Amino acid sequence: xxxxxxxxxxxxxxxxxxxxxxxxxxxxxxxxxxxxxxxxxxxxxxxxxxxxxxxxxxxxxxxxxxxxxxxxxxxxxxxxxxxxxxxxxxxxxxxxxxxxxxxxxxxxxxxxxxxxxxxxxxxxxxxxxxxxxxxxxxxxxxxxxxxxxxxxxxxxxxxxxxxxxxxxxxxxxxxxxxxxxxxxxxxxxxxxxxxxxxxxxxxxxxxxxxxxxxxxxxxxxxxxxxxxxxxxxxxxxxxxxxx
Numbered sequence: 179x180x181x182x183x184x185x186x187x188x189x190x191x192x193x194x195x196x197x198x199x200x201x202x203x204x205x206x207x208x209x210x211x212x213x214x215x216x217x218x219x220x221x222x223x224x225x226x227x228x229x230x231x232x233x234x235x236x237x238x239x240x241x242x243x244x245x246x247x248x249x250x251x252x253x254x255x256x257x258x259x260x261x262x263x264x265x266x267x268x269x270x271x272x273x274x275x276x277x278x279x280x281x282x283x284x285x286x287x288x289x290x291x292x293x294x295x296x297x298x299x300x301x302x303x304x305x306x307x308x309x310x311x312x313x314x315x316x317x318x319x320x321x322x323x324x325x326x327x328x329x330x331x332x333x334x335x336x337x338x339x340x341x342x343x344x345x346x347x348x349x350x351x352x353x354x355x356x357x358x359x360x361x362x363x364x365x366x367x368x369x370x371x372x373x374x375x376x377x378x379x380x381x382x383x384x385x386x387x388x389x390x391x392x393x394x395x396x397x398x399x400x401x402x403x404x405x406x407x408x409x410x411x412x413x414x415x416x417x418x419x420x421x
Contacts, residue, residue: 206373208258210265220316235349237303241342243291250281259326262372270326270370288322312409322375380405381412
């Protein structure tokens with residue numbers, strides 16, 4: 179009995195390690211899809227892979243501030259990149275040699291301004307997206323990606339003073355960079371996405387006793403006090419006699 183338990187535990191650990199990688203002390207999920215920051219979807223687990231099922235593309239009228247983290251490739255992240263590159267259109271070349279100390283680098287982009295993205299999701303233009311999120315407990319917001327770029331694009335990102343996610347065209351997002359007040363743009367499709375992280379919505383009633391998204395938390399974090407991952411549960415806390 180104990181032996182069977184140990185075997186099952188080891189299998190679970192193996193499967194989990196195949197689907198996730200640690201980037202800057204934060205766990206991300208491997209992907210071979212060209213997923214985009216700020217989109218809505220849900221994770222679908224298979225035996226040795228994870229698929230992000232995109233479901234909605236919110237409208238972001240205002241730029242969303244991003245954080246930039248330049249990270250060196252290792253064996254694990256390079257392997258994830260190779261698998262993703264085979265299925266994505268971007269022609270990105272990474273010359274990785276494990277014995278050479280100076281490894282090639284990639285960029286981790288993460289939503290830095292949660293307030294801005296929460297405000298956008300609660301806005302009138304995203305009523306349909308918000309309604310979808312409220313009725314789908316497993317739906318979440320993609321808030322971080324690991325992106326491999328060619329040297330010239332990576333150099334632009336590395337030197338940037340600030341980075342923003344903008345909606346260049348309806349339902350199409352672009353990375354906007356600022357350097358000494360000079361603005362440049364990079365299409366996310368020019369890179370290869372090989373890992374991502376998503377965040378769950380936390381729901382609460384507002385002063386008008388209507389449901390709103392009030393926070394975004396990672397998979398293993400709890401929502402703040404008196405807020406709920408389930409909109410249905412938050413709705414039960416509303417006293418409809420006040421309406």
